[in-house]
Structure formats: C-alpha cells, structure tokens
Amino acid sequence: xxxxxxxxxxxxxxxxxxxxxxxxxxxxxxxxxxxxxxxxxxxxxxxxxxxxxxxxxxxxxxxxxxxxxxxxxxxxxxxxxxxxxxxxxxxxxxxxxxxxxxxxxxxxxxxxxxxxxxxxxxxxxxxxxxxxxxxxxxxxxxxxxxxxxxxxxxxxxxxxxxxxxxxxxxxxxxxxxxxxxxxxxxxxxxxxxxxxxxxxxxxxxxxxxxxxxxxxxxxxxxxxxxxxxxxxxxxxxxxxxxxxxxxxxxxxxxxxxxxxxxxxxxxxxxxxxxxxxxxxxxxxxxxxxxxxxxxxxxxxxxxxxxxxxxxxxxxxxxxxxxxxxxxxxxxxxxxxxxxxxxxxxxxxxxxxxxxxxxxxxxxxxxxxxxxxxxxxxxxxxxxxxxxxxxxxxxxxxxxxxxxxxxxxxxxxxxxxxxxxxxxxxxx
Amino acid sequence: xxxxxxxxxxxxxxxxxxxxxxxxxxxxxxxxxxxxxxxxxxxxxxxxxxxxxxxxxxxxxxxxxxxxxxxxxxxxxxxxxxxxxxxxxxxxxxxxxxxxxxxxxxxxxxxxxxxxxxxxxxxxxxxxxxxxxxxxxxxxxxxxxxxxxxxxxxxxxxxxxxxxxxxxxxxxxxxxxxxxxxxxxxxxxxxxxxxxxxxxxxxxxxxxxxxxx
Numbered sequence: 328x329x330x331x332x333x334x335x336x337x338x339x340x341x342x343x344x345x346x347x348x349x350x351x352x353x354x355x356x357x358x359x360x361x362x363x364x365x366x367x368x369x370x371x372x373x374x375x376x377x378x379x380x381x382x383x384x385x386x387x388x389x390x391x392x393x394x395x396x397x398x399x400x401x402x403x404x405x406x407x408x409x410x411x412x413x414x415x416x417x418x419x420x421x422x423x424x425x426x427x428x429x430x431x432x433x434x435x436x437x438x439x440x441x442x443x444x445x446x447x448x449x450x451x452x453x454x455x456x457x458x459x460x461x462x463x464x465x466x467x468x469x470x471x472x473x474x475x476x477x478x479x480x481x482x483x484x485x486x487x488x489x490x491x492x493x494x495x496x497x498x499x500x501x502x503x504x505x506x507x508x509x510x511x512x513x514x515x516x517x518x519x520x521x522x523x524x525x526x527x528x529x530x531x532x533x534x535x536x537x538x539x540x541x542x543x544x545x546x547x548x549x550x551x552x553x554x555x556x557x558x559x560x561x562x563x564x565x566x567x568x569x570x571x572x573x574x575x576x577x578x579x580x581x582x583x584x585x586x587x588x589x590x591x592x593x594x595x596x597x598x599x600x601x602x603x604x605x606x607x608x609x610x611x612x613x614x615x616x617x618x619x620x621x622x623x624x625x626x627x628x629x630x631x632x633x634x635x636x637x638x639x640x641x642x643x644x645x646x647x648x649x650x651x652x653x654x655x656x657x658x659x660x661x662x663x664x665x666x667x668x669x670x671x672x673x674x675x676x677x678x679x680x681x682x683x684x685x686x687x688x689x690x691x692x693x694x695x696x697x698x699x700x701x702x703x704x705x706x707x708x709x710x711x712x713x714x715x716x717x718x719x720x721x722x723x724x725x726x727x728x729x730x731x732x733x734x735x736x737x738x739x740x741x742x743x744x745x746x747x748x749x750x751x752x753x754x
Numbered sequence: 755x756x757x758x759x760x761x762x763x764x765x766x767x768x769x770x771x772x773x774x775x776x777x778x779x780x781x782x783x784x785x786x787x788x789x790x791x792x793x794x795x796x797x798x799x800x801x802x803x804x805x806x807x808x809x810x811x812x813x814x815x816x817x818x819x820x821x822x823x824x825x826x827x828x829x830x831x832x833x834x835x836x837x838x839x840x841x842x843x844x845x846x847x848x849x850x851x852x853x854x855x856x857x858x859x860x861x862x863x864x865x866x867x868x869x870x871x872x873x874x875x876x877x878x879x880x881x882x883x884x885x886x887x888x889x890x891x892x893x894x895x896x897x898x899x900x901x902x903x904x905x906x907x908x909x910x911x912x913x914x915x916x917x918x919x920x921x922x923x924x925x926x927x928x929x930x931x932x933x934x935x936x937x938x939x940x941x942x943x944x945x946x947x948x949x950x951x952x953x954x955x956x957x958x959x960x961x962x963x964x965x966x967x
Contacts, residue, residue: 571838572763579865580765586867587773614862628839631814639842643891 344515353518354476356428360525361473363417363424364465370413371462378406411446411455418458418533421465425529429522433534434543453536461532468528472521479517482510556729560662563625570621578617582610623672625665634664638691641672646679648686655693659752666730667691667698667750670723674702674746677719682706682744693752700748708742723748755878758798759784760791760817761806761836770804770864777871786810788820795824800831802878806861807837807844818844825851832877836861840887857883882918889916903945911938 344350381402384395418435425431442448449455486507490500535543585607592603621627629637635653642649658664671689678687684706692699712720712734720736723746727734732750757779761767764786771784783794787810795803803824807817821833832855835848845858857877863885864870873883893913904912914924924935 576763576765579862580769582865583766583769583773583867586865587776590867590871591776611865614865618862626839628841632841632843636841636843639891640840640887643840643887643893 341512345511347515350515350518352428353515353522354480356424356525357469357473357476357518357521359424359428360465360469360521361477363420364469364473366420367417367462367465368470370417371410374406374410374413377402378410381406407450408446411449414455414459414462415449417462421461421529422533425525425533429526431526431529433529438539438542454539457532457536461528464528464532468521468524472517472524476514476518476521479510479514482507482514552729556662560625560665563665564630567621567625567627570617570624571627575614575617575621578610578614582607582614585610626668629665629668630661633658634667634691637664637668638671638689641668641675642689645675645687647684649675650686650688652688652690653692655691655698657693657752659693659698659750663698663730663750663752666726666732667700667748670700670726670734670748671702673719673723673726677710677723678702678704678706678744681710682708682742684742684744696752698750698752700746700750702746704742704744706742706744707740708738708744709740710736710738710744712736720746755802756780756782756798756800757802757804757874758782758791758794758800759804760786760788760809760820761804762786762809763806766806766861766864773864773867773871774804774874777874779874788816791820792823795828795831799828802832802834802874804834804836804874807835807841815841815844818847821848822851825856831855832880833857834859834874834877834883836864840885840891842891845884845888845892854882855880858888859883859885860887876918884917886913886917889913892916904942908938908942908945911935912942915939915942 381399385399385403422433422435425433438452442452486503489503494500494503534540585603589600589603589607592600595603626637626640628640634655638651638653642651659667671691675687675689678684682704684704687702687704690699690701690703710720712724724734727748727750730750732748735747736744737747738744757774759767759770759774759781761770761784767784767786771781774781782798782800783790785791785794791803791805794800803821805817805821807815809816817835817837821835824831825833833848834857835844836859837844838861840860848856848858855877857873859870859873863873876883890913893909893916910928911924914927919927921932921935921939925932928935
C-alpha cells in the first residue's frame with residue numbers, strides 16, 4: 328500500500344521533472360556550455376595545432392625558404408599574446424553565460440590581466456592559469472556533459488527514426504522505446520548534474536581566488552569606509568545648518584526678548600524682575616552652550632572659509648597662547664580638512680587640560696599629497712598614546728587612522744610634547 | 755537716530771527692530787538682503803546700518819561686501835556688522851576700509867541687550883565695537899610677531915583697548931589704578947613701535963591699524 332503510493336507519487340515527479348523550471352534552466356545551460364566549449368576547443372585547439380605546426384616547421388627547416396620561416400616565427404611569437412586573448416575572452420564569455428543561464432555572479436578581477444610587463448605579467452598570474460584550467464575542464468563538462476544532455480533529450484527522436492526505418496520487430500522495437508524513455512527521464516537529472524559541476528568548476532577557477540577575494544573585499548571596504556566618512560560629514564553639516572537656522576535663531580530671539588524685558592520692566596515687582604533676570608541669564612547660557620556644540624559638530628567657518636580660517640578661530644579660543652603657522656596652497660578634500668580641524672581642536676584641548684603648558688604651536692603644511700599637522704607644547708611631557716586616563720590621544724590616533732593617516736607622539740618627561748599627524752589629501 | 759537693519763531671519767529682524775525701537779531709535783527700514791539694504795540706505799540716509807554678514811543669495815559674505823560699498827558711497831553711515839563666526843578677513847576688510855564708526859560683533863551678542871545697545875551707541879558716536887573673539891583672533895600670533903614682546907598683562911590691556919574700552923573701562927575691568935593702566939598702555943606702544951597719541955579712540959585705531967596690516 329505504502330510502496331504503491333510512493334510509486335504513484337514518484338513517477339509523476341520524474342515525469343514532471345521533464346518540464347520543471349530547474350530542468351529548463353539546466354538544459355539551457357548545458358546547451359550554451361556545449362556551444363561555448365565547442366568554440367573553446369576550436370579556438371584553443373586551433374591555436375595549439377597552428378603553433379605546434381609552426382614550431383615543428385621551424386625545427387625541421389621550412390620548405391619555401393626565408394619568407395615561410397619568418398611567417399612561422401611570427402606565428403610562434405604571436406601565440407602567447409593570441410592565446411592570452413583567447414583565454415581571457417573565453418573566460419569573459421563563460422562568465423556571461425553562467426550569469427545568463429545559472430544566475431551565477433562571479434566578480435571578474437581585471438588586475439591579473441593588467442599585470443606588468445604585459446603579456447608576461449598576465450601569464451605569470453595564477454588567475455590566468457586558473458581560467459585556462461577551466462577551459463580544459465569545459466571540454467569535459469560543457470563538451471562531453473553538454474553533449475550527453477543533448478543526446479538524452481534527442482533519444483525519442485532517435486527511437487522514432489529507428490522505428491520509422493523499419494526496425495519494427497517486437498523485441499528490438501520495445502528495447503528502443505524503453506531505452507529512449509529511460510534516457511529521456513535521465514535527461515533532467517543529467518542536465519542538473521552538469522549544471523552543478525559547471526557551477527562548482529566556475530566558482531573554483533573563474534571566480535576570484537582567496538587572496539584575490541580578500542583584495543577585492545579590502546577595496547570595497549575601503550570604498551565603503553570613505554563613503555561612510557563622507558556621509559557622516561555631510562550629516563554633521565546638515566545638522567549644523569538646521570540648528571543654526573532653527574534652534575539658534577529662536578534662542579537668540581528668546582534671549583533678546585527676555586533681555587528687553589529685563590531692561591524695560593523696571594517698575595515690576597522685585598520677584599518678577601529676578602525671575603526675568605534669571606531666565607535671561609539661563610537663555611544666554613543655553614545660547615553659548617549651543618554655539619559651542621555647533622562648533623564641535625562642524626564649524627560653519629570650515630565650510631565657508633576653509634581650514635586656515637577655522638584654525639585661526641580655534642587658536643583664538645584656546646585658553647593658552649597659540650602660535651599658528653598654516654601653509655595650504657591647495658585645499659585638501661573637505662572630509663580631510665574636517666579631520667585636521669578636529670585633530671587640532673582635540674590636541675589643543677588636551678594640551679590645556681593635561682600638559683600644564685604655557686604656550687602651544689600649531690603648524691599645518693600641505694606637502695604634496697600629504698597634510699602635515701604638528702602640535703607642540705612646552706608642558707610637562709610624558710604623554711603616551713595608550714593612556715587610560717582619558718587624555719584623548721588615542722582618540723586622535725583613531726581620527727587619523729580613519730582616513731589612512733598616521734599619528735606620532737614625542738613626549739619625553741619634562742617636555743616638550745610634539746604630536747605629528749600626516750593625512751593623505753585625496754579629494 | 756535713524757537705523758537700517760539687514761538680516762535675513764525674520765525672527766531676528768523683528769527682534770532687532772523691536773529692541774532698537776524700544777531703546778528710542780527710529781528704525782527706518784528692516785530688510786532681508788544686501789540689495790535692499792543698499793537701496794534703503796540710499797533712500798533713508800540712516801545714521802547707522804546693522805548688517806548680518808550671511809544673507810541671500812549665496813549666504814557667505816554679502817553683508818561685508820554691502821558694508822564696504824556703503825562705507826565708500828556714504829561715509830557718514832556708521833556700520834555695525836553681525837556675524838555667525840569670527841572671520842579674520844572680514845574683520846580686516848572692514849577695518850581697513852573704516853577705522854571709525856564701525857563694529858563687528860558675533861550675532862549671539864544681540865541677546866546681551868545692554869551690551870549690544872552699548873555697542874550701537876558707541877559705533878553711532880564714531881567709536882568702535884569689536885567682539886572679544888574678534889580681537890582674540892586678530893591677536894593670534896604668527897611668526898616673528900612683535901606682540902610676542904608683550905607681557906600677558908599688557909596683552910590683556912591691548913585686548914581691552916582693541917575692544918573699544920576706554921582707560922576708565924580698563925581700570926574697572928582689571929581693578930587696578932589709572933596710573934598702572936597708563937603705564938601698561940605706554941609700554942604697549944613702546945613695544946609695538948607706535949607713537950603714543952592723545953585720545954582713547956585714536957589709540958584704538960592705531961592698534962587696529964597695526965593688527966590689520
């Protein structure tokens with residue numbers, strides 16, 4: 328009973344597989360693989376035959392004298408270049424096929440093809456040889472496998488042809504029909520097997536190797552990190568603008584009204600006057616805190632007037648005398664200038680808090696593609712990067728590292744302390 | 755006294771108008787951009803123009819440029835410029851075109867009503883009103899600066915002078931004797947190679963001129 332049920336369910340499943348979507352896809356893939364493999368065999372095989380013949384003729388002195396010898400030599404010399412093109416072109420074609428038939432995404436890594444000196448560099452790249460290996464395997468998978476799939480699908484046609492040709496004896500006719508049915512039912516399974524083998528070979532040989540995949544990953548991470556920094560920067564600017572246009576104006580207006588009330592309502596009761604005065608003072612305090620906050624977020628002056636102007640404001644607000652020397656003939660990228668600004672800002676805060684310095688010096692110089700920042704103080708020294716007492720120097724190093732910059736600290740006990748930062752100015 | 759206001763934020767424009775009217779001044783016009791400012795200055799010939807630096811269309815330095823035009827065409831109009839932040843080049847532009855009847859304050863200062871009205875009076879009377887932050891920034895030291903020669907105390911006095919304080923104002927602020935202040939001032943001019951002159955006002959101008967170059 329149970330086995331009967333299984334059988335009735337299994338047979339239709341096997342039949343249904345004949346037109347199921349995965350079968351159609353796998354069959355299409357096998358067909359395409361067969362075609363491309365045939366092309367590969369023709370191209371690579373042709374090249375091998377022609378080059379082999381040329382070499383053989385050269386060794387076995389050519390008939391027809393010098394003119395033919397030069398031709399053979401040209402063929403031999405052109406072979407490495409032509410075969411490289413064929414290997415790379417076929418690889419691209421196979422990738423496109425796998426994408427079209429199996430939806431396989433294989434990132435093509437163009438670096439192997441561009442490796443200097445061309446074409447020796449390209450031939451020395453492992454990626455090229457892996458592609459070559461795939462083309463050899465394709466003879467087996469696409470050529471033989473694809474051929475078998477096509478043969479299975481065509482089995483009924485062959486059987487009909489066999490019957491039509493007059494082989495109608497009961498035994499041989501029945502054998503032909505049974506064999507054709509068996510092959511037909513095997514076709515979906517075989518097509519999927521070829522597709523799986525194809526996919527595995529392609530992933531192993533056409534896709535990036537482990538080190539290439541890592542290199543691609545590093546590239547994409549670097550790109551996305553830069554994108555995040557830019558986006559964060561833009562977001563800070565937006566918040567700064569919004570706060571400035573909205574909250575700050577409103578707060579100024581409020582404080583102004585309270586200030587007017589404070590100066591004008593002199594005949595009000597003492598308690599009311601006191602309340603107004605307190606409110607005015609609070610509003611002024613809130614205003615100054617908001618201003619500091621907005622500055623810390625992204626100073627508008629940095630946007631409008633650039634790094635030099637922003638640093639000059641920073642030096643003016645520092646609680647100790649700061650000597651400033653800025654030489655930036657060409658501005659760096661906006662995000663780099665922002666990082667430079669915040670590094671100087673935090674370094675000066677740090678000096679004021681911890682260094683017991685009487686003065687500081689800030690130098691910012693553009694040197695080719697580098698922005699060199701130096702913050703020097705005459706304090707007690709002894710600053711180290713990995714402090715746990717919240718000196719903030721580790722934070723500075725992080726800011727620099729986020730844009731691939733470096734930070735070095737020289738701070739002998741007794742001072743002076745020099746913080747040297749280098750930022751790449753890529754824009 | 756007749757005043758023209760140029761400020762693009764409606765909130766602040768109305769606030770300033772009310773504050774100045776309340777203080778007994780006549781606000782002849784309150785406009786949102788530099789173009790209208792120049793028109794209303796031509797029309798009303800005010801005693802003072804209160805000008806926001808950042809105004810449409812570019813929101814950068816329209817106010818400063820308008821102020822410079824006004825100073826050239828109508829030298830009798832006193833100028834009080836309000837800025838979101840201190841920009842040295844704005845301050846030096848303004849001060850090199852005008853060493854009297856000129857002020858440069860951070861915008862927030864309008865909330866300190868008494869101080870602000872004080873600055874308005876001072877500027878309208880031909881004096882100067884510079885924000886302490888402006889002065890601090892003008893005094894940021896560059897290479898080989900004679901200001902290095904000043905003691906911290908003298909530097910402090912110079913800052914107060916540059917803000918437009920009188921001798922008496924400095925005496926009050928520092929809680930020292932008038933003769934001590936006199937001595938500081940003399941020393942400052944000596945160290946900065948400036949000939950001492952008569953009035954408080956001219957001293958300030960000399961200091962500013964020195965800083966502006």
